Amino acid sequence: MGNREVPHLEILGQQTEASTLGKHGFLRGSEPEANDVVLVLIPSLLAREAGGVGRFELEAATVREALLQLPVRDLVFDERGTLRPLVNVYLNRTQVDDLGGEVGAEDEIRLVAAIAGG
Amino acid sequence: MGAAVLVGTRKGLFVLTSDESRREWSVAGPHLTGWEVFHAMRDPRTGTLHAATNNWVYGATAHRSPDLGETWERAEGIGLPEESGLSWEKSWHVEPGHADEPETLFLGGTPGALFRTDDGGSTWEPVQSLIEHPTREKWNPGAGGLCCHSIQADPSDPQRLYIAISAAGAFRSDDGGETWEPKNQGVAADFFPDDNFPEVGQCVHKLLVHPAQPERLWQQNHCGVYRSDDRGESWERLEGNGLPSGFGFPLALDHDDPDTAYVIPEEGAENRVTPNGRLGVYRTRDAGASWELLTDGLPQQAWASVMREGMSFDRLDPAGIYLGTQGGSVFVSPDEGDSWLEAARFLPTILSVEACEWS
Numbered sequence A: 001m002g003n004r005e006v007p008h009l010e011i012l013g014q015q016t017e018a019s020t021l022g023k024h025g026f027l028r029g030s031e032p033e034a035n036d037v038v039l040v041l042i043p044s045l046l047a048r049e050a051g052g053v054g055r056f057e058l059e060a061a062t063v064r065e066a067l068l069q070l071p072v073r074d075l076v077f078d079e080r081g082t083l084r085p086l087v088n089v090y091l092n093r094t095q096v097d098d099l100g101g102e103v104g105a106e107d108e109i110r111l112v113a114a115i116a117g118g
Numbered sequence B: 001m002g003a004a005v006l007v008g009t010r011k012g013l014f015v016l017t018s019d020e021s022r023r024e025w026s027v028a029g030p031h032l033t034g035w036e037v038f039h040a041m042r043d044p045r046t047g048t049l050h051a052a053t054n055n056w057v058y059g060a061t062a063h064r065s066p067d068l069g070e071t072w073e074r075a076e077g078i079g080l081p082e083e084s085g086l087s088w089e090k091s092w093h094v095e096p097g098h099a100d101e102p103e104t105l106f107l108g109g110t111p112g113a114l115f116r117t118d119d120g121g122s123t124w125e126p127v128q129s130l131i132e133h134p135t136r137e138k139w140n141p142g143a144g145g146l147c148c149h150s151i152q153a154d155p156s157d158p159q160r161l162y163i164a165i166s167a168a169g170a171f172r173s174d175d176g177g178e179t180w181e182p183k184n185q186g187v188a189a190d191f192f193p194d195d196n197f198p199e200v201g202q203c204v205h206k207l208l209v210h211p212a213q214p215e216r217l218w219q220q221n222h223c224g225v226y227r228s229d230d231r232g233e234s235w236e237r238l239e240g241n242g243l244p245s246g247f248g249f250p251l252a253l254d255h256d257d258p259d260t261a262y263v264i265p266e267e268g269a270e271n272r273v274t275p276n277g278r279l280g281v282y283r284t285r286d287a288g289a290s291w292e293l294l295t296d297g298l299p300q301q302a303w304a305s306v307m308r309e310g311m312s313f314d315r316l317d318p319a320g321i322y323l324g325t326q327g328g329s330v331f332v333s334p335d336e337g338d339s340w341l342e343a344a345r346f347l348p349t350i351l352s353v354e355a356c357e358w359s
Helices: A044-049 A063-067
Strands: A008-011 A014-017 A037-041 A055-059 A087-091 A108-113 B002-009 B012-018 B026-031 B036-042 B049-055 B059-065 B090-096 B105-110 B113-117 B147-153 B161-166 B169-173 B204-209 B217-221 B224-228 B248-254 B257-265 B281-284 B292-294 B311-313 B321-324 B330-333 B341-344 B350-358
Touching (some): B002 B330, B049 B090, B059 B090, B147 B204, B204 B248, B257 B311, B311 B350
Antiparallel strands (some): A008 A014, B002 B350, B012 B026, B049 B059, B090 B105, B204 B217, B257 B281, B281 B292, B311 B321, B330 B341
C-alpha cells in the first residue's frame, strides 16, 4: 500500500485533503464498523477525468459500492445505474459480472475497457 | 483579436488560430483526447469553450473549459428520466442561449432530446416537453440516430427557440422551451411512400437562423435546400437553379447578408461524396434563386464528405467561411468564399468546425 498516491479523494460528494486522511485514505475513526478498504484501478482516460488519479482506496462492502464512490461513476454507469456494457470489471484479476459480490481487505478492483475500435 | 476554428474530430479537439487576415494558421491540440468531439464552440457571452463529447465505452457527456483549453471540466449526471424509457446515447450539439441569459445553454443529441443549463454548464436538466412531445412516436432515426443536432436561439426574442431532429423535422418554441410546434410545412419527406409532406418526420440535416434577420431560416435537408422568411411557418425549396444536388449536410451563412448562404452538395443519399469528383462549395447571393460553384483553392480532384457540423462562418468583415472534411482537411475562405486555403490537413476525421474569436 506504501506508494499509492491519493492526492484528493471525492468520497460520497465530499472533497477531502489527502493530508487529513488515514493510511487507507479515510478520515480516522469515521465509522465504528467501517468496511474494509479495497483498491480500485481505473484506465487512463477515466483517470484524466478524475483529475489525474488512477488509483483509489475506497471503503466498500461490495464491488458496486466501491465503483459508485468513483468521481467518474457517471462514465462507468449509465443514468439507470447499469454498468456500461463495454466496461469490464475484474476483482483480483478475475472478471466479475455480479457487482453485488462482497469485497474485503486487500482486494483489488480493476476496470478495463473492452478492446476494440479504431 | 485573432480568429480561431474549433475542430471537433473523432479523436479529440483541435484549435486552429490566426490573425484577422485568416491566411496563416497554427494548429494546437488535441484536447480531450479519447473523446469524439461531435461539436465544440466558444460561448461569445462568457468566452468559455463547450464541447459535446462521446466515448464508445463511457457514453455521452459535455465538457467545458474556462481557460481556452488549459483545463476541462466534465458535466456530470446528464441523463434522461427513468419514466421516459429513454437513455442518453450521444451528445451532438451545444449552443449558447440568448445574449441576455449568459448562463443558459442547450445540449442536443440522441434520442431526439435536449438539455438545458442555467448555470453555465455545471448542471443540465432534460427539456421534458420534448421528451413528451405528442408527435414523438412518429419520429424515426436517421443514419446518425435520432439526433437533435440543430439548436438556435432567436436573437430578437429570448423566448423563441428552434431545434431540428433527424428524422423528426424542425420545431419552434415561443415560450422558452415549454412547448414545441412542428415547423415543416413545405418540406419534403420523399422517403415516405404514402405522404411526402407529413407534419413531422422530415430529415433535417442542418438548420440555421440568420443572426441579422432572425425571421429568416435556412435548412439543408435530406430532401433539398430550403429557406423560410416567416420563422418556419412555411418553407421554399431552392435547388434546381445551379445546385447539382439537393442532398447535403452542412450549411453556412453570411452574418451580415441574409441573402447569402453556402452549401456543400453530395451526389445523393446513396453516394455521399461531393459530385463531379471535386470539392465544391456552392454560394447563393440572392436568397437561393441561383447558386454559383466556388472552387478557387479547393481541390479539383476529390471525393470528399463534409458532415452536418462541418461548416461555419465568422463575424469578421469580409466574412470568413470554414469547412472540415472527413479526410481531415480544414479549408478557410477569408473572403466570403471567393478563394480558399488549406489551413490544416491529416487531422483525424472531422466532425465539426466552429469559428470564433480568440484572444
